Amino acid sequence: MEAPAAKKMTVSDEVAIEIRGMNKWYGQFHVLRDIDLTVFRGERIVVCGPSGSGKSTLIRCINALEEHQKGSIVVDGTRLTSDLKNIDKIRSEVGMCFQHFNLFPHLTILENCTLAPIHVRKTPKREAIETAMHFLEKVKIPDQAGKYPGQLSGGQQQRVAIARSLCMKPRIMLFDEPTSALDPEMIKEVLDTMIELAEEGMTMICVTHEMGFAQAVANRVIFMADGQIVEQNEPTRFFNNPQSERTKQFLSQII
Numbered sequence: 001m002e003a004p005a006a007k008k009m010t011v012s013d014e015v016a017i018e019i020r021g022m023n024k025w026y027g028q029f030h031v032l033r034d035i036d037l038t039v040f041r042g043e044r045i046v047v048c049g050p051s052g053s054g055k056s057t058l059i060r061c062i063n064a065l066e067e068h069q070k071g072s073i074v075v076d077g078t079r080l081t082s083d084l085k086n087i088d089k090i091r092s093e094v095g096m097c098f099q100h101f102n103l104f105p106h107l108t109i110l111e112n113c114t115l116a117p118i119h120v121r122k123t124p125k126r127e128a129i130e131t132a133m134h135f136l137e138k139v140k141i142p143d144q145a146g147k148y149p150g151q152l153s154g155g156q157q158q159r160v161a162i163a164r165s166l167c168m169k170p171r172i173m174l175f176d177e178p179t180s181a182l183d184p185e186m187i188k189e190v191l192d193t194m195i196e197l198a199e200e201g202m203t204m205i206c207v208t209h210e211m212g213f214a215q216a217v218a219n220r221v222i223f224m225a226d227g228q229i230v231e232q233n234e235p236t237r238f239f240n241n242p243q244s245e246r247t248k249q250f251l252s253q254i255i
């Protein structure tokens with residue numbers, strides 16, 4: 001699909017995420033191999049690759065939803081260890097948005113957005129509500145605040161999920177195929193929300209196969225296969241002149 005051209009976005013030389021020699025196993029299965037990745041503040045990185053290549057696992061390691069066994073991950077200067085204090089700090093700085101929105105079905109949209117700020121961040125309720133309404137306006141559904149997730153379309157629910165993440169004031173957003181469970185007509189409204197975030201300077205890593213989005217918004221595209229980063233480049237070069245056979249084969253299947 002074609003995404004609208006994003007405005008000029010700048011990348012700083014400040015490191016947001018530093019991954020060095022990172023390996024992860026699920027039991028005997030070596031799922032991530034020698035991952036090296038430096039993400040600078042303001043970068044918009046798109047991660048693509050075949051199913052099972054380890055994209056979700058990589059994303060989940062970055063906010064410590066999964067443990068890694070070798071190498072290091074440093075997020076905003078905090079090294080990820082099994083120390084729970086660190087994990088809380090990382091999770092409060094890194095927002096995550098999944099394919100399935102994972103909203104609480106028995107809570108209203110507003111309550112979904114204020115739950116973590118009130119109970120995890122200890123934000124006063126009034127302030128949490130103000131913040132939630134601010135972000136619901138930003139994703140263009142303030143009028144849905146009193147409804148329950150089941151009353152909203154898939155695209156609206158995903159925008160609530162994004163707003164809910166933003167309510168925690170993250171400095172980094174991770175997206176794992178946020179549009180792949182959506183009907184085609186709803187994909188654009190979610191991508192538009194993500195484009196706006198990018199334009200505001202949010203550091204983002206997005207696993208997605210929306211190559212129009214990658215071309216318009218990403219400053220770097222990473223291709224993964226078999227648990228490794230095979231190739232990475234700025235989008236024009238990545239799409240027009242892929243280097244490895246694996247990348248060429250993948251691109252020929254999806255474009």
Ligand code: ADP
Binds near residue numbers: 052
């Ligand atoms: P992708 O997101 O690129 O499709 P994943 O990171 O989900 O890939 O999975 C990478 C590989 O790890 C796949 O072979 C998958 O079956 C396996 N895997 C994922 N999660 C687990 C798990 N919790 N336990 C064991 N194997 C897993």
Ligand code: MG
Binds near residue numbers: 055056057176
């Ligand atoms: Mg995945």
